[in-house]
Amino acid sequence: RLLFNALSPPTQVWTLRKHFQGFPKNTDFELKEEKLPEPQNGEVLLEAVFLSVDPYMRPYSRVQMKEGDVMIGQQVARVIQSKNLKFPVGSHVTTHCGWRTHYLSNGSDLVLVLPEWPKNLPLSLALGAIGMPGLTALYGLEEVCQIKSGETLLVNAAAGAVGIIVGQIAKLKGCKVVGCAGSEDKVAFLKQLGFDEAFNYKTVRSLEEALKKAAPDGYDCYFENVGGHFSSVVMPQMREFGRIAVCGSISMYNDTEPQKGPYVHPEMIFKQLRMEGFLVHRWPHKHPESLKRLLAWQQQGKLQWREHVTEGFVNMPAAFMGMLKGDNIGKAVVKA
Ligand SMILES: NC(=O)c1ccc[n+]([C@@H]2O[C@H](COP(=O)([O-])OP(=O)(O)OC[C@H]3O[C@@H](n4cnc5c(N)ncnc54)[C@H](OP(=O)(O)O)[C@@H]3O)[C@@H](O)[C@H]2O)c1
Numbered sequence: 001r002l003l004f005n006a007l008s009p010p011t012q013v014w015t016l017r018k019h020f021q022g023f024p025k026n027t028d029f030e031l032k033e034e035k036l037p038e039p040q041n042g043e044v045l046l047e048a049v050f051l052s053v054d055p056y057m058r059p060y061s062r063v064q065m066k067e068g069d070v071m072i073g074q075q076v077a078r079v080i081q082s083k084n085l086k087f088p089v090g091s092h093v094t095t096h097c098g099w100r101t102h103y104l105s106n107g108s109d110l111v112l113v114l115p116e117w118p119k120n121l122p123l124s125l126a127l128g129a130i131g132m133p134g135l136t137a138l139y140g141l142e143e144v145c146q147i148k149s150g151e152t153l154l155v156n157a158a159a160g161a162v163g164i165i166v167g168q169i170a171k172l173k174g175c176k177v178v179g180c181a182g183s184e185d186k187v188a189f190l191k192q193l194g195f196d197e198a199f200n201y202k203t204v205r206s207l208e209e210a211l212k213k214a215a216p217d218g219y220d221c222y223f224e225n226v227g228g229h230f231s232s233v234v235m236p237q238m239r240e241f242g243r244i245a246v247c248g249s250i251s252m253y254n255d256t257e258p259q260k261g262p263y264v265h266p267e268m269i270f271k272q273l274r275m276e277g278f279l280v281h282r283w284p285h286k287h288p289e290s291l292k293r294l295l296a297w298q299q300q301g302k303l304q305w306r307e308h309v310t311e312g313f314v315n316m317p318a319a320f321m322g323m324l325k326g327d328n329i330g331k332a333v334v335k336a
């Protein structure tokens with residue numbers, strides 16, 4: 001493959017220049033150019049349309065990447081050259097090809113966007129409400145919490161990509177929903193979405209009191225996105241036989257020294273709690289049906305979505321760091 005693709009525009013990629021120490025910095029990333037060859041039989045050339053920035057990139061960078069690697073991540077891409085009948089020019093796919101503007105694939109790692117995807121619905125939702133974060137919300141509630149009508153649910157990072165879907169699905173299921181987020185705008189948005197109680201965890205005088213006030217009888221289910229100190233305050237407020245879906249622990253992702261307890265064991269025993277970590281990838285066989293369900297809810301007006309869109313591939317690191325800091329309401333995406 002010596003011949004470069006004359007028709008292909010230059011490919012830009014963002015690499016991990018230096019492993020993150022504490023919070024990521026601009027100098028940890030490097031923008032590079034690549035040239036791609038022409039597609040051979042079975043291959044397609046893709047162009048990024050929307051790229052996702054997600055919290056997992058922070059902890060996974062340490063274990064899955066070495067310095068110089070292209071940043072990991074999912075995107076929605078358009079087929080611009082094709083020698084694969086399954087993926088004609090103009091079709092859209094999702095792929096985990098990382099932070100790159102163009103990508104050559106043999107098709108094995110591509111997923112076509114749902115054929116019933118409405119023309120007027122932004123394709124970026126395939127990275128959010130009707131994509132990985134939406135599925136995470138659904139599985140955390142149904143498979144892990146096994147939430148039932150009438151129960152009380154707590155979700156933190158509630159105004160984020162996963163959180164807004166968690167709260168809305170729990171409402172659809174007839175639950176009382178309490179959400180916490182880091183700004184007044186986020187709290188107002190949660191109330192607009194129908195959350196029963198919402199508060200700003202950064203400005204309440206006491207997190208413990210705010211949680212008690214929001215649900216005096218305690219919590220049956222806790223959709224955990226934050227971890228650390230927050231979690232220690234929630235544990236004593238769980239009800240007997242409560243379930244905790246450990247989805248994320250974003251408050252711990254840039255720690256270099258592990259945080260110290262309080263430890264959960266007494267609460268777990270005496271309240272007979274169930275605490276279970278999960279990854280959305282555990283239920284791949286359920287994805288097609290689940291995505292259709294999320295799309296149907298969206299089309300019926302039962303599931304609102306919101307996005308924080310950053311323009312330009314060149315701004316990927318800024319979008320990523322902004323999301324970690326809490327700049328986003330809803331899903332953080334980059335428009336290429
Ligand atoms: N298990 C899985 O398969 C899976 C899949 C997807 C996501 N996740 C996890 O789910 C969580 C949410 O992910 P997402 O994609 O929906 O991200 P997101 O909530 O859209 O964005 C991250 C949010 O986290 C909040 N945050 C940042 N630092 C915090 C801290 N120290 N304490 C409390 N909140 C903090 C910020 O909002 P505030 O303004 O509210 O602070 C920020 O907007 C993450 O922990 C992620 O790792 C897990």
Ligand SMILES: *[C@@H]1O[C@H](CO)[C@@H](O)[C@H](O)[C@H]1NC(C)=O
Nearest residue numbers: 022023250251254255324325
């Ligand atoms: C880690 O990142 C969070 C935001 O995700 C921030 O609140 C915290 O101060 C950071 N800690 C360090 C040690 O950089």
Ligand SMILES: *[C@@H]1O[C@H](CO)[C@@H](O)[C@H](O)[C@H]1NC(C)=O
Nearest residue numbers: 041042104105106107108109
């Ligand atoms: C397609 O490419 C992947 C690497 O991206 C490789 O693992 C796989 O074997 C290839 N499949 C075919 C049919 O060539």
